[in-house]
Amino acid sequence: MEQKQIVLTGDRPTGPLHLGHYVGSLANRLELEKKYKQYVMIADVQALTDNFEHPEKIRRNVLEVGLDYLAVGLDPDKTTFFIQSMIPQIAELTMFYLNLVTVSRLERNPTVKTEIKDRNFERSLPAGFLMYPVSQAADITIVKGTLVPVGEDQLPMIEQTNEIVRSFNRIYKTDVLHEAKALISNVPRLPGTDGTKMSKSAGNAISLGDSLDDISKKVMSMYTDPDHVRVEDPGKVEGNVVFTYLDVFDSNKQEVAQLKAEYQKGGLGDVKLKRRLIDILDAFIAPIRERREQLAKDPNYVMNVLLDGTKKTLHVAEQTMYDVRRAMLLDYK
Numbered sequence: 001m002e003q004k005q006i007v008l009t010g011d012r013p014t015g016p017l018h019l020g021h022y023v024g025s026l027a028n029r030l031e032l033e034k035k036y037k038q039y040v041m042i043a044d045v046q047a048l049t050d051n052f053e054h055p056e057k058i059r060r061n062v063l064e065v066g067l068d069y070l071a072v073g074l075d076p077d078k079t080t081f082f083i084q085s086m087i088p089q090i091a092e093l094t095m096f097y098l099n100l101v102t103v104s105r106l107e108r109n110p111t112v113k114t115e116i117k118d119r120n121f122e123r124s125l126p127a128g129f130l131m132y133p134v135s136q137a138a139d140i141t142i143v144k145g146t147l148v149p150v151g152e153d154q155l156p157m158i159e160q161t162n163e164i165v166r167s168f169n170r171i172y173k174t175d176v177l178h179e180a181k182a183l184i185s186n187v188p189r190l191p192g193t194d195g196t197k198m199s200k201s202a203g204n205a206i207s208l209g210d211s212l213d214d215i216s217k218k219v220m221s222m223y224t225d226p227d228h229v230r231v232e233d234p235g236k237v238e239g240n241v242v243f244t245y246l247d248v249f250d251s252n253k254q255e256v257a258q259l260k261a262e263y264q265k266g267g268l269g270d271v272k273l274k275r276r277l278i279d280i281l282d283a284f285i286a287p288i289r290e291r292r293e294q295l296a297k298d299p300n301y302v303m304n305v306l307l308d309g310t311k312k313t314l315h316v317a318e319q320t321m322y323d324v325r326r327a328m329l330l331d332y333k
């Protein structure tokens with residue numbers, strides 16, 4: 001028997017989702033929704049912690065991300081989608097949790113540490129950014145999530161969540177909060193077209209709504225082996241982004257193995273390889289792109305899916321807060 005698990009996961013709506021998201025999390029969610037109760041949260045509050053001066057960007061991308069979820073085939077009857085800012089109980093719970101966390105512990109959170117460095121905040125670090133792991137603990141525990149599928153980089157967040165859960169249960173002598181387990185996907189991270197981390201802002205991402213033309217341009221500019229100048233030169237397969245993608249998306253493993261051998265020996269040109277990848281990626285993206293275009297014609301439908309899920313989540317959040325308030329002796333009547 002499967003244990004009864006509650007899955008909670010989410011994305012910051014800072015741009016439409018891309019192939020890296022598909023490989024790293026969306027594919028996994030399509031499987032998880034068959035087995036478990038699954039919540040998928042659009043983390044607009046978290047996105048604002050470093051985009052608070054650009055509310056229109058976040059607003060626009062809530063819909064884009066919602067479109068992506070439905071276009072890849074997540075089923076609103078199986079997965080409950082919700083918008084973080086519409087669950088005020090998350091903010092309330094965050095406030096209670098903040099007492100249980102020290103500033104120095106937050107400063108030591110490896111994920112936050114790198115992000116602070118990346119963003120050059122220095123002395124102007126917003127307090128909201130520093131404490132977003134606490135808010136993330138509230139995201140997870142507000143639905144009593146027990147399974148959190150995330151990338152490796154989010155492990156410190158789950159660790160910090162569980163520290164908060166244990167402190168809360170110990171201090172308030174209760175067991176209302178449950179610890180969560182990180183579900184780390186075993187697929188390696190898909191690199192961007194230039195071989196570095198894929199992200200919309202780096203301009204190296206292939207989006208789920210990309211046209212054949214977009215895909216072609218991006219694949220043609222992909223990083224291969226800079227020393228593979230002439231077709232007859234032997235080429236490197238490791239770190240060659242075209243091969244990394246073929247490994248993930250080309251179902252004909254035998255032919256890929258042959259292509260690799262040929263490439264390493266010399267005599268196989270980048271363009272030929274890239275043409276193959278363009279066909280394969282377009283075949284993969286085309287149905288998603290078409291569903292996306294269909295759905296985009298009816299943004300109200302997409303918004304209603306998000307709002308329906310939010311309404312369901314509100315009920316669950318209220319129940320959790322009832323338990324939390326009771327444990328904290330805040331259940332005045």
Ligand code: TRP
Binds near residue numbers: 011139140148
């Ligand atoms: N921090 C996650 C990211 O940047 C998004 C997120 C917010 C999340 N709250 C969450 C993920 C709760 C899992 C659980 O991708």
